[in-house]
Amino acid sequence: MNIYNHYLKLINNCVKDNKKNLELKDLNNFKGVILENPPTNFNYDFSTNICLVLGKLNKLNSINLAKKIKKTLEENIGDFSEIEVAAPGFLNLNLSKKGAIGSILKILSNDNYGSIPENKNYNIEFVSANPTGPLHVGHCRGAVFGDVLSNLLIFNGNKVTKEYYVNDYGNQIQNFLKSVYLRIREIKYNEKFTPSENIYPGLYIIEIAKKIIKKTKLDFNDYEKSKSLLGTEAIKSSMEMIKEDLNKLGIKHDNFISERSNVEKKLVEKAIKKLTNSNYVIEGYLDPPKGEESKNWKKTKKLVFKSSLFGDDTNRALQKDDGSWTYFANDVAYHFDKVSRNYDYLIDILGADHTGYIKRITGAVSALSETKTKLYCKVCQLVKLFKKGKPFKMSKRAGDFITVSDLLNEVDKDSIRFMMLNRSNDVEIDFDFDKVLEKTKENPVFYVQYCYARICSLFRTLKIDLNELVQLDQENFNLNLYEKKILRKIYEWPKVINISSQKLEPHRIPFYLYDLSTLFHAYWSKGNENEELKFISNGKVKNKNTLVIIKLISIVVKNGMNILGVSLPEKM
RNA sequence: GCGCCCUUAGCUCAGUUGGAUAGAGCAUCGGUUUUCUAAACCGAGGGUCGUAGGUUCGAAUCCUUCAGGGCGCGCCA
Numbered sequence: 138m139n140i141y142n143h144y145l146k147l148i149n150n151c152v153k154d155n156k157k158n159l160e161l162k163d164l165n166n167f168k169g170v171i172l173e174n175p176p177t178n179f180n181y182d183f184s185t186n187i188c189l190v191l192g193k194l195n196k197l198n199s200i201n202l203a204k205k206i207k208k209t210l211e212e213n214i215g216d217f218s219e220i221e222v223a224a225p226g227f228l229n230l231n232l233s234k235k236g237a238i239g240s241i242l243k244i245l246s247n248d249n250y251g252s253i254p255e256n257k258n259y260n261i262e263f264v265s266a267n268p269t270g271p272l273h274v275g276h277c278r279g280a281v282f283g284d285v286l287s288n289l290l291i292f293n294g295n296k297v298t299k300e301y302y303v304n305d306y307g308n309q310i311q312n313f314l315k316s317v318y319l320r321i322r323e324i325k326y327n328e329k330f331t332p333s334e335n336i337y338p339g340l341y342i343i344e345i346a347k348k349i350i351k352k353t354k355l356d357f358n359d360y361e362k363s364k365s366l367l368g369t370e371a372i373k374s375s376m377e378m379i380k381e382d383l384n385k386l387g388i389k390h391d392n393f394i395s396e397r398s399n400v401e402k403k404l405v406e407k408a409i410k411k412l413t414n415s416n417y418v419i420e421g422y423l424d425p426p427k428g429e430e431s432k433n434w435k436k437t438k439k440l441v442f443k444s445s446l447f448g449d450d451t452n453r454a455l456q457k458d459d460g461s462w463t464y465f466a467n468d469v470a471y472h473f474d475k476v477s478r479n480y481d482y483l484i485d486i487l488g489a490d491h492t493g494y495i496k497r498i499t500g501a502v503s504a505l506s507e508t509k510t511k512l513y514c515k516v517c518q519l520v521k522l523f524k525k526g527k528p529f530k531m532s533k534r535a536g537d538f539i540t541v542s543d544l545l546n547e548v549d550k551d552s553i554r555f556m557m558l559n560r561s562n563d564v565e566i567d568f569d570f571d572k573v574l575e576k577t578k579e580n581p582v583f584y585v586q587y588c589y590a591r592i593c594s595l596f597r598t599l600k601i602d603l604n605e606l607v608q609l610d611q612e613n614f615n616l617n618l619y620e621k622k623i624l625r626k627i628y629e630w631p632k633v634i635n636i637s638s639q640k641l642e643p644h645r646i647p648f649y650l651y652d653l654s655t656l657f658h659a660y661w662s663k664g665n666e667n668e669e670l671k672f673i674s675n676g677k678v679k680n681k682n683t684l685v686i687i688k689l690i691s692i693v694v695k696n697g698m699n700i701l702g703v704s705l706p707e708k709m
Numbered sequence: 710g711c712g713c714c715c716u717u718a719g720c721u722c723a724g725u726u727g728g729a730u731a732g733a734g735c736a737u738c739g740g741u742u743u744u745c746u747a748a749a750c751c752g753a754g755g756g757u758c759g760u761a762g763g764u765u766c767g768a769a770u771c772c773u774u775c776a777g778g779g780c781g782c783g784c785c786a
Contacts, residue, residue: 169727171725179729186728192766193766223729225729225767226766307785309786423783423784425783439784457784459784463785463786464785464786489779492712493780493781493782495713516714518715518779561723563714565779567721575748584748591745591749645723648722648724651734652733659751661749662741663751665742666750672745678745708746709748
């Protein structure tokens with residue numbers, strides 16, 4: 138239920154019906170006409186630019202047109218109590234008692250107020266961290282982002298498959314397995330472990346090694362012979378760590394797709410065959426890489442994807458020199474698999490360092506699906522850690538990077554989730570440990586949670602179940618300024634959801650919830666200054682309608698926090 | 710050199726898909742509590758929306774130029 142859309146339609150239809158009287162020839166399907174919340178100091182429920190848009194289209198003076206449309210609306214729509222013409226041709230409108238009651242009842246009658254049913258089928262791939270160790274903070278942002286985006290899309294009635302692509306194939310995995318092997322030798326045979334360029338120094342490898350020693354009876358005297366078992370056990374053990382961390386963050390994927398098994402299923406060949414048939418893949422040569430001089434580059438003939446057709450700088454190799462598949466080739470195969478599973482949309486959540494990858498992979502999806510499936514790539518920028526205002530460095534080489542579990546030891550899940558979303562994904566986050574731990578207004582999570590806790594406390598005092606239906610007092614319906622402001626904010630909620638899901642930008646939700654909470658806290662505090670504005674007197678609510686407005690806040694806050702996956706304590 | 714992202718108050722950032730007098734938080738200064746939870750509220754100051762053009766009734770938002778910052782630019786994943 139979107140109140141703006143409801144009244145916009147009503148207004149548009151009314152104008153259409155009175156087209157002749159209004160001397161309008163061209164309506165252009167009301168393109169660009171909007172109804173929205175006016176700037177706060179105007180004290181109107183809605184404002185519309187209809188006269189500006191139609192005036193321009195029909196070469197009429199906007200103010201004169203506005204005066205006429207005002208009259209027409211007053212004669213035909215009973216829901217407005219007041220319509221103001223404002224320069225340069227805006228119409229500001231206030232809902233009548235009947236109109237306001239109608240909107241409130243509509244909101245109350247809808248369990249998922251704000252939801253805009255789309256009924257599409259999405260696949261969203263996120264995290265997909267290499268199974269070579271635990272998650273670090275960098276993964277955390279994409280993880281939360283993907284999860285919340287999924288929640289948002291589900292809230293809008295879509296089917297969403299949350300997927301993790303397990304990169305259990307390729308050189309990084311080989312390095313990882315070698316590292317585990319060396320650690321096993323260290324423990325079992327007291328061999329000195331010396332980190333080198335391709336060997337992972339991280340101490341977590343020791344834990345994995347211990348686990349594998351305990352679990353198997355192999356002697357680990359020959360790397361080649363141990364490799365297959367190492368492969369399954371070490372990767373399994375990594376994935377367990379990763380899943381545990383995700384679980385602590387409240388994230389659960391539906392599918393884990395293995396790169397290795399895609400390769401073994403010959404999916405790569407199938408995908409490439411399709412692309413070859415449609416002439417997107419050719420056998421050819423690539424130019425040497427730009428940027429830095431590379432030492433080992435050789436010009437060899439190989440299979441190449443024509444990603445330059447899709448705006449990429451250059452075509453991309455599908456094979457390495459030795460003829461084996463590149464990471465990209467395997468990823469093309471994976472996306473071919475996704476395309477063939479018939480989703481309406483694919484979404485990939487990427488880290489900032491993968492920006493350059495977008496054109497080739499969206500190109501591949503476009504080619505593989507014959508432009509039927511659209512892939513959206515969303516990039517999350519870096520998270521910079523701060524402690525007591527100072528940057529908190531982590532070095533991957535030394536293996537002392539900060540893991541998600543380190544983070545979770547200090548900061549609770551709710552704060553992490555909220556903070557990771559309290560920025561646009563295009564902007565770097567300064568994540569300050571100390572600020573997140575604060576229980577003040579400076580920490581937005583607590584501020585919103587506190588708002589809900591206060592509402593719960595209010596209902597507790599009144600001995601009314603927050604989940605019960607609260608009746609409006611229609612006879613004495615009269616909202617004060619605070620309530621009107623809150624109600625106007627409540628009207629905005631479906632719009633926030635709409636834009637967030639259309640632009641795949643969930644960060645709008647925490648900002649909105651914060652604003653809504655501010656209005657509530659302000660209203661609440663008025664009771665301290667003025668006894669009249671207290672909600673309760675002698676254990677009973679003074680005005681049922683106030684209670685309904687507060688109930689509306691609780692509905693929206695609850696829906697919003699559910700999407701964010703942040704808990705809402707009833708008492709704080 | 711090329712591609713993507715960013716540039717809005719002293720600091721960190723929003724900005725409703727082109728609308729009215731550009732908004733929050735922090736910081737600074739000043740005020741509010743025998744409470745329906747002060748973990749809160751109220752007030753004040755603070756802006757050439759990076760630059761220069763263009764599009765139009767109207768631009769922080771769209772187009773172009775330039776400047777500054779970040780990320781990326783193997784057949785690594």
